[in-house]
Structures are given as C-alpha cells and as structure tokens.
Amino acid sequence: MDEFEAFLDAGGIVEPNDDIPERYRHAVFRFIELHANSEYMGGLTERDWIPKAPGMHRKLTALAKSQDEIGHAHLLYMVAADLEVKTREEMMVDLLEGRTHFHNVFHYRVHSWADQIAVAYLVDGAALASQQAVFKNCSYGPYKRILRRVIAEEGFHMRNGEEMVLLMAHGTNTQHEMMQEAINRWWLPAVQLFGPDSRPDDELLRWHIKSERNEDLRDRYVQKFVPQLLNGGFTIPDPGLRKDPDDGKWKISEIDWEPLKKTMRNGGPDSARRIADARSAWENADWVRTALDAAAKAHT
Amino acid sequence: MKTYEVFLKKEGKDPFSHAGSVDAPDDELARTYAREAYGRRSEGDQMWVVPRSDILIADETELKLADRNHRHNDGQLLAELRRTTSSGES
Numbered sequence: 001m002d003e004f005e006a007f008l009d010a011g012g013i014v015e016p017n018d019d020i021p022e023r024y025r026h027a028v029f030r031f032i033e034l035h036a037n038s039e040y041m042g043g044l045t046e047r048d049w050i051p052k053a054p055g056m057h058r059k060l061t062a063l064a065k066s067q068d069e070i071g072h073a074h075l076l077y078m079v080a081a082d083l084e085v086k087t088r089e090e091m092m093v094d095l096l097e098g099r100t101h102f103h104n105v106f107h108y109r110v111h112s113w114a115d116q117i118a119v120a121y122l123v124d125g126a127a128l129a130s131q132q133a134v135f136k137n138c139s140y141g142p143y144k145r146i147l148r149r150v151i152a153e154e155g156f157h158m159r160n161g162e163e164m165v166l167l168m169a170h171g172t173n174t175q176h177e178m179m180q181e182a183i184n185r186w187w188l189p190a191v192q193l194f195g196p197d198s199r200p201d202d203e204l205l206r207w208h209i210k211s212e213r214n215e216d217l218r219d220r221y222v223q224k225f226v227p228q229l230l231n232g233g234f235t236i237p238d239p240g241l242r243k244d245p246d247d248g249k250w251k252i253s254e255i256d257w258e259p260l261k262k263t264m265r266n267g268g269p270d271s272a273r274r275i276a277d278a279r280s281a282w283e284n285a286d287w288v289r290t291a292l293d294a295a296a297k298a299h300t
Numbered sequence: 301m302k303t304y305e306v307f308l309k310k311e312g313k314d315p316f317s318h319a320g321s322v323d324a325p326d327d328e329l330a331r332t333y334a335r336e337a338y339g340r341r342s343e344g345d346q347m348w349v350v351p352r353s354d355i356l357i358a359d360e361t362e363l364k365l366a367d368r369n370h371r372h373n374d375g376q377l378l379a380e381l382r383r384t385t386s387s388g389e390s
Contacts, residue, residue, distance in 0.1 A: 013311075013313045015309075015346070017346075057370070060368075060370030061370055061373075063370070064368070064371040068371075141313060141315075145313075145315050156371070156372070156373055159373045159375060160373055162378055163377055163378040163381060166378070166381035166382065166385050167381065169381075170381065170385070231385060232385055
C-alpha cells in the first residue's frame with residue numbers, strides 16, 4: 001500500500017487492469033456508484049418536469065437536460081461495472097431496493113417550476129463545483145476521462161439555470177416571490193451537498209480521488225453564490241449569514257448535519273416516493289430488457 | 301489478409317488514441333505487427349488491436365442529426381441578463 005500511495009502522490013493514474021489494492025478499488029467503486037445513482041435519480045425528476053415546463057423552448061431544454069443526466073448515469077455505471085465489484089444490473093437493483101444511496105438533494109420534493117430552476121442553478125452549481133474538484137486531479141483514469149464530458153454538460157445546465165433565475169428576477173412580483181420561496185427551500189440542501197468537513201484521514205483525499213476538502217468547496221460555493229443571489233434581489237434563508245469584516249468573506253451559520261444523515265439513509269421527505277418511482281420506471285421497461293436479451297440470443 | 305486498427309495508450313492520464321493500422325492474416329500476427337509497427341519505442345504501455353471490419357462506423361450526416369439546437373446555450377441571453385441585473389439592482 002505504501003508503494004501504491006507513493007505512486008498516487010506522484011500523480012500516478014490507475015487503469016482498470018492495473019494491480020490495485022482492494023480497498024482502493026472498493027473506495028473508487030462506492031464513490032462512482034453514488035455519483036451514478038445521483039445522476040439517475042436526478043434525471044428522473046427532470047423528466048417529470050418536461051410536460052410542465054413553460055413553453056416549447058423550456059420543454060426542449062428540460063428534455064435535453066434529462067437526457068444528459070440519464071446519459072451521465074449510463075457512462076458512470078459502465079465505468080463502475082468495469083471495477084468488477086457489481087454488475088450494472090446489481091447496482092440498479094440495489095438502488096431500487098434502497099440498499100445503496102444517492103445525493104441528499106434528490107431526497108426532497110420539487111414543488112414548483114421555480115424549484116426546478118433553483119435545482120438547475122443552486123444544485124447543479126454545487127454538483128458541478130464538486131465534480132470539477134474531482135476531475136482536476138482524479139487518480140482513477142476512466143472516471144477522470146468521462147468527467148470531462150459530464151462537467152461540460154453540467155455547465156450547460158448551470159448556464160440555463162442562471163439564465164432562468166435572472167429571468168425570474170426580472171419577472172413579475174409573483175415570479176420573484178416564487179423564486180424566493182424556491183431559494184428558501186433549496187439553499188441549505190445545495191450547501192449541504194458538499195457534506196460535513198472532511199475528516200483528516202479521508203481516504204478519498206489521500207488516494208487522490210477527491211482533490212479538495214469538503215469545507216473548502218463549500219466555502220468557495222458560498223462566496224460565489226451569495227453575491228449572485230443578492231444581486232438578483234433575493235435573500236438567503238440563513239439568519240446567521242454575515243460578511244466577515246476581517247477577510248471580507250461570507251460566513252454561513254453552523255450546519256446541523258443530523259437531519260442529513262437520516263436523509264442520506266433514504267429517510268428524506270421525498271425518498272420513498274422517488275425510489276418507488278424509479279422502481280416503476282425499471283419495471284415498466286422490463287419488456288425492453290427482455291426484447292434486447294432475446295435479440296442478443298438470436299444473434300449468437 | 302485483414303486490416304486492423306491500432307490504438308495506443310500512454311502511461312498517465314491520456315485516453316487510448318488511434319495510432320494507425322496494419323494488415324495481417326490473423327489476430328496473433330496482427331498483434332505482433334502492431335507492436336512492431338507502433339509500439340517498438342514504448343509509445344504506449346497498453347494497446348488495442350481491432351479488426352477494421354468489426355468497427356461500426358457512423359458518418360457525418362448521421363452525427364449531425366444527433367445534434368439539436370436546444371442542447372446548446374450560447375450564453376447571449378445570460379450575458380444580457382447579467383448586465384441588466386447588476387446595473388439595476390446593486
């Protein structure tokens with residue numbers, strides 16, 4: 001392991017056929033599986049909003065975004081499966097049976113179209129920041145290579161998100177209020193996406209899977225998004241938010257991480273409904289899998 | 301004889317990339333020829349050799365059809381909104 005860690009510290013990149021410590025293999029696998037599950041669950045919610053999006057243009061961008069998210073899940077499940085811990089089907093079944101997890105932000109209800117905008121802006125913004133930090137210095141080659149594409153597409157989503165937030169900022173009072181309510185609901189989950197402060201012995205950092213500490217990513221996010229929201233005429237739902245007179249940086253209130261732990265164990269307000277919805281999508285597509293298997297058999 | 305396409309991967313972060321092709325009577329010789337033609341100075345530490353006839357090829361028209369305007373955002377509207385927002389609200 002010492003030799004392997006020295007290889008990683010020197011900027012070494014791991015490929016699937018390399019001889020690697022099992023603990024590294026499993027850590028990378030769990031990380032990618034969580035990412036894949038999150039893209040998949042996110043993509044399903046996006047899909048729900050295609051018919052409800054206002055106007056043809058927004059329906060089309062919602063359609064493109066759903067396809068991107070499901071596409072990311074597909075790329076990630078392929079990369080995860082090559083680690084030979086679980087097959088793609090096993091990962092899918094574990095997710096649908098509630099045995100594995102997905103990011104906190106996909107455990108809450110999306111109440112309105114404004115929520116969907118808040119998700120595109122605040123949540124995709126947070127996800128993009130954390131993916132960029134992984135991409136920068138990721139030791140697992142196949143993951144790093146597909147993150148390039150994932151990040152490029154998340155960039156589109158964020159651009160669409162910011163565009164829609166500003167349109168709401170310029171809109172009627174009702175639209176402004178709707179947007180504010182959505183920001184009130186999604187600000188904290190987005191900030192929590194980065195997770196609690198990284199532990200000093202975090203293996204993901206030591207093995208260069210992640211390259212930045214959670215608290216640093218969270219802080220940078222706050223510095224970027226607080227001024228943008230204030231500039232749009234919105235408030236931040238955090239009574240403890242203040243600008244530090246010494247370093248001029250925005251400081252948020254202490255976060256209570258207890259509710260997040262329950263949420264991450266699939267006990268969030270919308271977890272059960274979302275998992276049931278994903279399960280019915282899987283069951284409804286059973287005939288497609290059966291047909292594909294039959295076609296594959298016919299060719300061999 | 302069959303034509304094979306050769307892909308090489310250098311040690312490090314770069315993905316596999318196309319190196320060239322070789323003609324060979326069978327898979328075994330294709331691997332040898334590919335190694336001798338494209339890998340004799342450690343140009344890569346991994347190599348894929350694929351029969352050209354096994355590669356499915358999509359043409360330009362097909363790929364153009366996959367692209368759709370609504371998947372892009374040129375940032376023009378956003379730039380305009382950013383400009384008017386900062387002058388109006390702050």
